[in-house]
Amino acid sequence: MSTGQLTGPHAPASARAADRGTSGRRARVTLSRRTRRDRAFYVFLGPWILGFLGLTAYPLGYALWLSFTNSDGLSPNTRFIGLANYREVFTDPDTLASLGRTGLFTAITVPLTIIAGLFLAVLVNQPIRARGLFRTLLYLPAVVPPVGAALTFKLIFDRDSGAANGVLDLLNVNGVAWLADPYARYVLIMLTLWGTGNVMVISLAGLQDIPRELHDAALMDGASWWQSFTRITLPLLSPVLFFQVVTGIIGALQTFLPLLIALDPTPKGVGSVPESNNLIMINVFAQFFANSRYGYASALLWVLFLFIMLVTYAVFRLSKGAVFYSVEPEQAKDKATSRKTGGK
């Protein structure tokens, strides 16, 4: 081996100098690549960051400031009133009732939607004829915009001219005021279930990700369909179901559908939402735009925001041990690797 081929500390000075030049160029190339990579990262991330700051962080901060005032958005004498709005949130019977109704609505619709969606997913995952057609038909209602679906429901369930009472009419049964209390809540639940196709599609994707060999092996071991479903399908589907539970809860707590099936979905008409459908977001909307209580409505929104964070955290905690990942989450994998290598 000639000295010219040596590199590192044992190389001759001339070779070391040449090597410094090469590694310097390499460093510049590396740096330049790294800078380019950084720039690309920030360029792609930039719009989101700007959007987050301008459309989420700033409004959140502004709403927090408003929540400590008696602002109506327009009047000149707005002043700081401390925690008065927050005290009212926790003492106003109307607000507490709407929070209670929202909790009940969430407790009913989230499990119902997920069970119904999973049931449909299992059905259309079977090797049946025209499976694609059934999948499309079952998913179709989820594609209809909420406003369109709400309008359809409004027409179907109108007391005097709706199709639902038309059917009762044919059976010689008295019509029902579906869109008024106490029936309005059932119409709302039906309208929510109308969008089950979304849950079905996500569950179907999860089902198709489960290796068929596991079911075949279970079958050979004598497991029944039910055993196979509860011991293999559900555990392997649990991350998908967990995701749907979390997003379902958040969505249900923010439900705004009742206003869409109200007769006049405007600030003027928000009062026409039946009491049983007066969920927290309807209350927020009414406080903002019908009552012009920007301060109080902002306090309501902040309480709802914190409540959703708390519920989401609680769901994450409670789900520990109930959600099985076939692939370890990145963080857990890193920790495990680190433990195996003894932190070297």
Next chain:
Amino acid sequence: MPVSYRGSLDRRRFLAASAGAALSAAALPGCAASVDSGSGSDSGKTLTVMAKVDEWDAKGKKEIEKTLGVNLRLITYDVTKLNAMLSSKNPPDLVRGLGAMEAPYFAARGLMTDLDPYFAKSEVLKPSDLADANDVWRYDGEKQGAGPRYGLAQDYSQDCMLWYRTDVFEEAGLDLLSETEPLSMDELLDIGKRLTKRRLGKVKVYGLSAGGSLTSFMWMTASAGGRLIAEDQASVDFSSPEARKALQWYIDYAKADVGPSLVNPNPDGWDGPTYQANRMAITTSGHWFGGIVSTDDKLAEVSRFAPAPQLGSHRVSPIFGGTGFWIPKDANNKEAAWKFFEWYFAGAPAKRRLDGGWGLPTLNSMRPKLPQKTALQKQAYAVQEKELPYISVLPVSPYAQIDALNAILTKVLPDAIKSGTAVGKVADALNSRMNEQLARGKELVG
């Protein structure tokens, strides 16, 4: 050698720059608002109007641009958007509004332009020629109906008058209504009951559509000789005998289930389509409703106009709308907005509205030109002329939006009607909630 990232974009700098950009973007509307109006080359040419989505078709928009020499920027009316624009001091140049309901609220908060100086200089819009109905657009700092003018009604109606279908009356064997003598509210309810057609718990034809809003309670109370909103506009009193009588009438009406109510609202959202479809015998609507009736010859043939009924001995026939336009105080192009006023309220559009039968003209000089070609137009004109002496402005409070007070009615009344709560208790609940709302507003307005 330590690697220097100077010159490249590090995380901290990037986040700081993003925050700066976002805050700058958020501050932009405020900067725009601080620019003096009318000085920009573009602001003088653009007229921004917030109106109904179907206020003008493409031809109508071109007509405005050509006549006024402006670029028309049309924003669909949305009260939430309007509030945001007003609070950021970047409002439209013209806003469509209901004078009777909205003028005191916005005027008390200093958001409207005082139009008196413009009227003083105008050759076509002279205060002496303005119909009294335009008083709904006046506010003197304490009360509606007097003081500077803040807007103008494009047309107006006495909104408690009645339109009815003669075919339904004849089918029920009832006499047609008098064209001069008002019915009592009890007589009206009785007629409504007799006109209502039902099947299996469903109303197939509503006998009558009446009330349910704060303004209708104000009217009934006034007709009974009382007043619902106190002189200082800072409180309501549903406990007075007159107001309780009005409440009781409405509860009886809703319980009778003869027409749309707070318990069973009209699925059509308003009376027009229901009346046209022969599913409503009587509607409480003003002269403007004639515009709908006249569009269908068959409907016009079976429709008649009648005076407003009365709950007590006082004959009061109020205006609840006075729909028109106003110019926000911070509008950019007030000169063009006023040009629009002169053209829209006294020019070709006013004449076209007059011919359509959509309410009474805002200028008294135009009233004799109301169409009287068809039998219905003649009948409506005659009835209207006799009703005019009873016109009145029932001032609404500047301390709360009328929608907020209506929302309280919608919250309290349905349960009370269903549960049979005593009128006194209903009145107490309404007083308590509405007065709380008004007190909050008074504190803000000062």
